[in-house]
Amino acid sequence: MNRVLTLADVGVTYGRGATAFAALQGINLDIASGEMTLLLGPSGSGKTSLLQVMGCLLRASCGSVQLFGQALARDVGAEAMAALRLAHIGFVFQHYNLFPTLKAWENVAVALDIKQVPRAQQREQALALLARLGLADRAGHYPSELSGGQKQRVAIARALAGAPRILLADEPTAALDGKTGQGVAAALHELAHREGVAVVVVSHDPRVEPFGDRVLHLEDGRLVDDSRPSRSSA
Amino acid sequence: MTEAAERVSGTSLLAWRNLSHDRARFVVTLVGVLFAVLLMGVELGLLLGFARTTSGLVDHTTADLWITPAGTTNVDIAGRLDERRRFEAMSVPGVAQVDRLMMQFAFWRKPDGGTESVSMVGFNLANGQGAPWNLVKGSIADLQQDDAVIIDTLYARKLGVTALGQTVEINNRRARVVGFTQGIRTFTQSPYVFTIHRNAQNFTFFRPDETTYLLVKLRPGADVEATRLALQARLGRVDVWRAADFAAQAQRYWLVTTGAGSALLLAALLGLVVGIVIVGQTLYATTVDRLPEYATLRAMGAPNRYLYAVILKQAAISAVFGFAGGMLMVWLVMLASAGSTVAVAMPPGLIGVLALLTAGMCALGALVSIRRVMRIDPTSVFQ
Numbered sequence: 182m183n184r185v186l187t188l189a190d191v192g193v194t195y196g197r198g199a200t201a202f203a204a205l206q207g208i209n210l211d212i213a214s215g216e217m218t219l220l221l222g223p224s225g226s227g228k229t230s231l232l233q234v235m236g237c238l239l240r241a242s243c244g245s246v247q248l249f250g251q252a253l254a255r256d257v258g259a260e261a262m263a264a265l266r267l268a269h270i271g272f273v274f275q276h277y278n279l280f281p282t283l284k285a286w287e288n289v290a291v292a293l294d295i296k297q298v299p300r301a302q303q304r305e306q307a308l309a310l311l312a313r314l315g316l317a318d319r320a321g322h323y324p325s326e327l328s329g330g331q332k333q334r335v336a337i338a339r340a341l342a343g344a345p346r347i348l349l350a351d352e353p354t355a356a357l358d359g360k361t362g363q364g365v366a367a368a369l370h371e372l373a374h375r376e377g378v379a380v381v382v383v384s385h386d387p388r389v390e391p392f393g394d395r396v397l398h399l400e401d402g403r404l405v406d407d408s409r410p411s412r413s414s415a
Numbered sequence: 416m417t418e419a420a421e422r423v424s425g426t427s428l429l430a431w432r433n434l435s436h437d438r439a440r441f442v443v444t445l446v447g448v449l450f451a452v453l454l455m456g457v458e459l460g461l462l463l464g465f466a467r468t469t470s471g472l473v474d475h476t477t478a479d480l481w482i483t484p485a486g487t488t489n490v491d492i493a494g495r496l497d498e499r500r501r502f503e504a505m506s507v508p509g510v511a512q513v514d515r516l517m518m519q520f521a522f523w524r525k526p527d528g529g530t531e532s533v534s535m536v537g538f539n540l541a542n543g544q545g546a547p548w549n550l551v552k553g554s555i556a557d558l559q560q561d562d563a564v565i566i567d568t569l570y571a572r573k574l575g576v577t578a579l580g581q582t583v584e585i586n587n588r589r590a591r592v593v594g595f596t597q598g599i600r601t602f603t604q605s606p607y608v609f610t611i612h613r614n615a616q617n618f619t620f621f622r623p624d625e626t627t628y629l630l631v632k633l634r635p636g637a638d639v640e641a642t643r644l645a646l647q648a649r650l651g652r653v654d655v656w657r658a659a660d661f662a663a664q665a666q667r668y669w670l671v672t673t674g675a676g677s678a679l680l681l682a683a684l685l686g687l688v689v690g691i692v693i694v695g696q697t698l699y700a701t702t703v704d705r706l707p708e709y710a711t712l713r714a715m716g717a718p719n720r721y722l723y724a725v726i727l728k729q730a731a732i733s734a735v736f737g738f739a740g741g742m743l744m745v746w747l748v749m750l751a752s753a754g755s756t757v758a759v760a761m762p763p764g765l766i767g768v769l770a771l772l773t774a775g776m777c778a779l780g781a782l783v784s785i786r787r788v789m790r791i792d793p794t795s796v797f798q
Contacts, residue, residue, distance in 0.1 A: 263717065265716075267717070272714055280429065281708075283428065291429065294425030295715060295717045300424065303425075
């Protein structure tokens with residue numbers, strides 16, 4: 182397993198002066214490829230902020246972030262951050278964030294389009310990704326015609342477009358029923374193990390916990406526990 | 416649509432679907448662009464039509480130079496020139512031929528009573544400089560008769576004329592209509608009445624040695640500007656114009672000094688502003704509705720230009736459809752005005768200008784949306 186992301190003494194502070202609020206403090210962390218890391222903690226513990234820092238969506242106020250061994254400059258611009266996300270990181274959101282006016286395959290194809298995959302290959306690749314997630318027969322449907330689980334799997338397929346090395350998921354099972362949620366968690370676990378993707382999942386959902394290779398606990402913006410469960414359901 | 420979706424880029428697909436999935440708003444955008452194009456097209460078409468009308472007589476001669484009474488500002492209103500000026504002009508090197516052209520207001524008494532003001536145009540039948548064009552009935556050769564005139568069908572009703580051969584009075588002298596042209600308009604609303612030079616002199620009480628303009632044709636290879644200056648120096652108190660300059664002066668006089676052109680330009684500008692506001696408002700509303708989607712694109716790593724492309728393509732789609740609809744309406748207006756005394760001109764160049772204005776209008780309308788998307792925070796996808 183390779184280290185893909187390293188956070189050293191990372192902190193994130195919102196606001197200034199008397200109204201300043203430290204969302205993250207002194208985070209030291211390595212994320213490796215080929216495993217699924219769960220990020221747990223109560224509301225307001227800093228899970229989302231940490232996910233945003235790992236996802237190059239938010240600059241750390243202090244400390245250093247290394248992506249594939251390369252340190253991110255403190256003053257890295259928004260376009261450069263976007264380019265890093267595009268090259269290395271896929272996102273899965275709690276509410277899917279699919280484009281409602283596009284069909285399932287088109288949602289995936291847009292991600293490929295942003296990555297400048299040749300147009301002639303976009304449909305083929307999008308259909309292949311959907312097929313991998315068991316959605317071959319739903320490719321031509323709009324999001325409004327899909328179930329919650331199907332939408333989330335389309336979102337995962339979209340996140341995998343262009344083969345990112347890191348997949349960050351924010352409460353991916355929160356809007357899904359029990360069985361569907363487990364199916365999505367299993368799919369993410371499989372991605373980590375079969376394809377060597379570094380998967381980080383923020384979740385409150387106990388159904389997801391058995392799939393985690395590693396569990397991080399956050400409280401009040403600090404990493405209070407970093408453990409590897411003795412058994413994984415993988 | 417699947418096959419089409421395979422061929423277009425992601426930004427084009429998103430742009431089209433964003434618009435087509437909110438049809439009511441798309442229709443409002445299109446109507447806004449359509450009316451802006453209609454307003455700009457008709458006003459600019461009228462402006463060009465008027466411009467062509469004001470210089471029509473000059474444009475339809477083949478003269479290289481025009482000699483006019485000093486201080487002449489347009490072709491419709493001018494003083495008198497003495498015949499000897501013609502001979503003086505002919506003595507200038509480079510001059511091949513000098514023709515007389517009469518232009519004078521006169522009173523036209525209709526067959527059933529009532530009087531209209533007309534502009535008598537008297538030309539040299541032998542050379543045809545200043546002769547009517549687009550003759551649809553009768554013959555120019557018939558103008559050799561002392562009382563013969565030719566008028567335009569657009570003004571026949573106004574002048575009380577229903578058929579060839581009908582007689583009227585011009586300045587209390589008997590006149591007979593021997594021909595009709597079609598589409599020779601006048602900006603002054605005093606219709607052109609064509610006849611030969613001698614008849615025009617008679618109708619308007621000019622002396623036989625008087626005329627209004629002298630039209631100069633140069634020898635092949637003669638330097639136009641040098642000859643113009645030589646004529647100016649030789650003839651003294653007259654104005655010598657290149658034909659194109661005199662045409663431009665006539666257009667300037669009627670369209671600029673009378674304020675008619677400004678009014679038309681202002682109306683066209685109003686159309687442009689209305690279009691920018693409507694496109695801007697509806698595109699902005701669409702953009703605000705879809706901000707979470709733009710934030711998602713940004714979170715996925717889309718560069719800003721990708722987001723701008725979606726918005727600009729929405730504007731471009733609105734421009735193309737609105738322009739097509741607007742031009743169709745302009746064409747209908749042109750058809751309706753073809754038989755009227757007011758011309759809406761729409762040459763390919765003006766269509767190109769309108770297309771550019773429409774594109775610019777929609778691009779400007781998209782700027783507000785682009786400014787909004789520039790400020791988008793990709794972390795908002797987690798809220």
